[in-house]
Amino acid sequence: MASIGPNELFFLAQGLKWTLALTLIGFVGGGIFGLIVALARTAESAALRRVTTGYIAVFQGTPLLMQLFVVYYGVALIGLNIDAWLAVAIAFTLHASAFLGEIWRGGIQAVPKGQTEAAKALGLHYVSTMKDVVLPQAFKISLPATIGFLVQLIKGTSLAAIVGFVELSRAGQIVSNQTFRPLTVFAIVGLAYFLICWPLSLWGARTERRLQTATR
Incomplete structure (x- = not known):
């Protein structure tokens, strides 16, 4: 059996780097589209609500x-060839947007309706009401669930190896096959x-306890 030396550890570190990069892209991209989904889920338009x-x-x-x-194989069927990196980035962004959209939808609906009614009484339009009144409270309410989803x-990201993307788990598999030290x-x-x-x-649990204390 071969030993695990600096080269193997460096390869694992490279896999960790791509795991973190993929997480960041999926979370940020999913957050942007998730906000759109959350706003559409709470919109007055029934069609928007049904679609989302x-x-x-x-x-x-x-x-x-x-x-x-x-995403990886379906895009190829329509004549587009994309590498594994782009495919997994798209898939994780779409996946995250659905979950974050639903989490933040719950946060928006948890904000007391009196807040929105007061904003309307003050003459604030929809964008100002959401940006300055509703969303700051909604994000605070949904922060523990958002952190929990980030952990998931x-x-x-370990599933990205199935389409050939070398992240931390796949890097570990490669090193294990080379060194026979699984x-x-x-x-x-x-x-x-x-x-x-x-x-x-720990951060998510502490945030949840803080919110529970604040609402008592």
Whole structure:
């Protein structure tokens, strides 16, 4: 059995870098589109609500693995060739937008209606009402759930290996095959995931407790 040296650790670090990059792209892109989805879900237009309800149902009701397959191989069926990096970035952005949109929809609807009515009484238009009154409160309410989803998204990046994207889990598999030390390699991989996700989980739990205390 080969030893795990600096080259192997560097390769794992490169995989970790792409895991974090993919998480950042999926979370930021999903956040932008998720905000649009949340606003559409709470809009007065019944058509908008139906469309976004269907969108959320599709992405929440199907496995992320299948969504990666559909984006990567489905785009090729219409004559477009995209690399694995772009395919997984699109898939994770769409996936995150559905979940974040629903989380933030719940936050928007949790804001007391009196806040919106007071804004209307003051003559604020829709954009100002949402930007200055509703959304700041909604994001605060939904912060624990948003952090929880971020943790799930980080762990979900391991599925990107199925279309050839080399992130942390796939890098661990490659190093394990080269060194024949699967237990040691995946202990390192698991520790890396734990050191990223555990502080976020603690932050989310602390934020939730703070919000519960504030509402008493």
